[in-house]
Amino acid sequence: MPDPISSPQNPRIKALVRLQQKSAERRQQGLTIVEGLRELTIARAAGIAVPAVYVCPELLPAAGQQELRQALAADTEWFEVSRAVFEKVAYREGSDGVLALVRAPQRRLQDLPLPPNPLVLVLEAVEKPGNLGAVLRTADAAQADAVIVCDPRTDLYNPNAIRSSIGCVFTVPVVATTREELLGWCRQHGIRTYAAALTPQARPYTDYDFRGPTALVMGTEADGLTPELMQACDETIIIPMRGYIDSLNVSTATAVLAFEAVRQRQG
Template sequence: MSVPELITSPQNPRIKNLLKLQQKSAERRRQGLTIIEGQRELTIAHGAGVACPAVFVCSELAGPAREAELRALFAPEPATEWLAVSRAVFEKVAYREGSDGVLALARPPQHTLESLVLPKNPLLLVLEAVEKPGNLGAILRTADAARADAVIICDPRTDLFNPNAIRSSIGCSFTVPTVATTRSELLAWCAARGIRTYAAALSDHAQPYTRFDFRGPTAFVMGTEADGLTPELMSACDHTIIIPMGGHIDSLNVSTATAVLTFEAVRQRG
């Protein structure tokens, strides 16, 4: 890679476009791009085969070792443009404190229910109307750690590749197939494939999750932090399960609850 000219103005068109992509989900959808910040996240995304049209590096923040590693990582890919930016400009576009001086444009993969390639007994995590990128990112980390086969979002209220979701997932947004769909499409798809759906909800007829066998085709269906699952989706699931609470609170954070259920399925599957 040749040494690029240093970008020192926040009015540079490339920098202004970064800010638009960072702030506007409509712009991310229109351009088919998102932003990955951080060497670790970028390395994981690159390892998952994500195309990165441009990498922005602040040498002052990144340091020579990190910059050399990234240059080696992207050296075989002439389609990736390398852009150097000043510290003042990078700090304007960075969306987290203590950034390591690395940021990239990425083309996120586009999955559909029909394009998913699943084993005979898939383990799926379903989120209804997820709206907090941090929760989505944390659940993607769980999905990656547990080797779940996909994360499916019904009627999402945030785009799946929101930069903050990518940050919270530490790049696992790209290691687990993630699909946006509707409630009706999900239910029909699961039924056609014999996938049992388990609604996690505070309900009088919910049974403790430890009573169930998750070794077959399984989808855990989780609701929002504030409202839980809609009655329509909860009633349409095959079973309603609950994590018994022994203290004063009646529920866990949705990402924590998802982790508990997911790793119970992993334990049962050996």
């Protein structure tokens, strides 16, 4: 094993910081950063390649190190780092002392394996990594078949999205695409699209049957869906609000709709 890294100026540490901070760097290298033993274990269970792992022995006890070694492939490089160095590259408080370099999956719409009756969650122009991560957790919990992001404003493997998803970005197939490609793909596969939007023609989501091939289409909290995508969808649905506010956080709204689809399919 290499000598412990004790300088924040180490070239490997500088490279990790660039990956953490720059989406262009992540896209160019096809790599991202996963922090946390739980998240990394989930990534490995999903078959994600881990070229290197950085461990702070002061934060990760021997038992945790042993668990981590068992989860990693034999060719994963292992580096020990000082606490000061780890705190330079860590991006969350209360970290457990594990940070890894992982290879981000590269998927296209045509690569998605679909069952005969798919349930797909669609996000348009998502820009907050926390919202993306929360929707991915919902997708994992509801066992959705894919999360498709149209014209994203954040990269899918932003470290903060990975953190917010608790690693579920690796358990659910996720793809970035354009609005036009999404609509053509849904038509090709016979998937009915339901736009969640606050419009006069929208009907309560409980009026609809989600037992067939279904795509639940969500917009941003600030602007909602673009008129082009909303008008191109087969139906427009709404979650009736009984209080003063007229909408929910996008991740909460997605969870409501996704689990209604799950309920109907189980029934």
